[in-house]
Amino acid sequence: MVHIEQGPIRPPSEASSLLIRVTRNCPWNRCAFCKTYKGKQFSRRSVEEIKRDIDTLATVTEQVKQISWDKGWSGRVNGQVVSEAGSRYGHLHYHVAQWLYYGGKNVFLQDANSLILKTTELVHIIQYVRNTLPSVERLTTYARADTASRKSTDELLELREAGLARIHMGMESGSDIVLKMIQKGTTAKQLIEAGQKIRAAGISLCWYIMPGLGGREYSREHALGTAAVINQGNPDYMRFRTLSVIKNTPLHEMMQKGDFTPLDEDEVIEEQRLLLASLEGVNTTVVSDHILNLLQELEGTLPADRDKMLGIIDRYLNMTLKEKANFQLGRRAGIYATMNDMQDQNRYLYVEKLLSNIESPEQLKIALARMRRQFV
Numbered sequence: 001m002v003h004i005e006q007g008p009i010r011p012p013s014e015a016s017s018l019l020i021r022v023t024r025n026c027p028w029n030r031c032a033f034c035k036t037y038k039g040k041q042f043s044r045r046s047v048e049e050i051k052r053d054i055d056t057l058a059t060v061t062e063q064v065k066q067i068s069w070d071k072g073w074s075g076r077v078n079g080q081v082v083s084e085a086g087s088r089y090g091h092l093h094y095h096v097a098q099w100l101y102y103g104g105k106n107v108f109l110q111d112a113n114s115l116i117l118k119t120t121e122l123v124h125i126i127q128y129v130r131n132t133l134p135s136v137e138r139l140t141t142y143a144r145a146d147t148a149s150r151k152s153t154d155e156l157l158e159l160r161e162a163g164l165a166r167i168h169m170g171m172e173s174g175s176d177i178v179l180k181m182i183q184k185g186t187t188a189k190q191l192i193e194a195g196q197k198i199r200a201a202g203i204s205l206c207w208y209i210m211p212g213l214g215g216r217e218y219s220r221e222h223a224l225g226t227a228a229v230i231n232q233g234n235p236d237y238m239r240f241r242t243l244s245v246i247k248n249t250p251l252h253e254m255m256q257k258g259d260f261t262p263l264d265e266d267e268v269i270e271e272q273r274l275l276l277a278s279l280e281g282v283n284t285t286v287v288s289d290h291i292l293n294l295l296q297e298l299e300g301t302l303p304a305d306r307d308k309m310l311g312i313i314d315r316y317l318n319m320t321l322k323e324k325a326n327f328q329l330g331r332r333a334g335i336y337a338t339m340n341d342m343q344d345q346n347r348y349l350y351v352e353k354l355l356s357n358i359e360s361p362e363q364l365k366i367a368l369a370r371m372r373r374q375f376v
């Protein structure tokens, strides 16, 4: 069976991208909240090895198209070709067929910090992808701020010209206190420098922000420090991904020892309000598409949608305690996507019934935290 190496994760917005692994795991691997690569050794893949995978992907692409020709669809990949590719050949063909089904244009380079490769190597790999898979128009990747800030604008420009269209970066916080506490290994200064260089090179920048990461101890510093960095970096996108403390992580240990106090649902929303209200002079698009965010509808582009987004937050904060409890449980149980779903009487009453089995606000908090942990 044909095989290529692929890493464990990609950003939610790259769900329809073809995954090509250029390094293995994370060269830092010390963030206190993160378990993704724990116990796994970082290594660079050789250019030859990566090129072999790209060649394999080209072969698989042709095999998938052949299925379409055989079925009389003239090389067009539809849902039936996707499922036939998967059942006839297995996972890799299914992945490639799905990628072709969505246009075959986007590629995501894995794993956690592809910019750690020499720029010349990365440019060569990107060019090889585009020459071997000619339908590819856009390549994206994850990068750490400390690594990106060490690249010159000219190097980033070379990557842009080769085809690197977007960098996804786990900023988490812009507060140096919080960054240090969670052992991110980056500083606000590096984030700003990396962000400004990336944007100057014409590469789209997506920063991931983690509401709740300062705990009750540093919630204010977290919100204000993050806003200050965003104000200077002016990323194209900021994506919220609310913290959920995972067992067997250093942050969980800190929580057990009483050194870190997680925020409750209302405190997280108040923190997001302070952050959004402190943004000035940016044209950033705010996205809340992660299941861990309570308010999935908190989306818009600054500055035009600022009042709309603050209004969404205030709508939640102005609910009665009873309504908030209903929304929190309904959202975490997957019964609601947004606050508007509470207007559906059947769903509302169903959540009320679930709530009647929970004896106290404290028990509700414990149940909500448990439900959130299931999402990571």
Ligand code: SF4
Residues within 6 Å of the ligand: 026, 027, 028, 029, 030, 031, 034, 035, 036, 037, 112, 144, 170
């Ligand atoms: S840099 Fe990213 S992948 Fe690496 S430990 Fe931190 S959060 Fe996890």
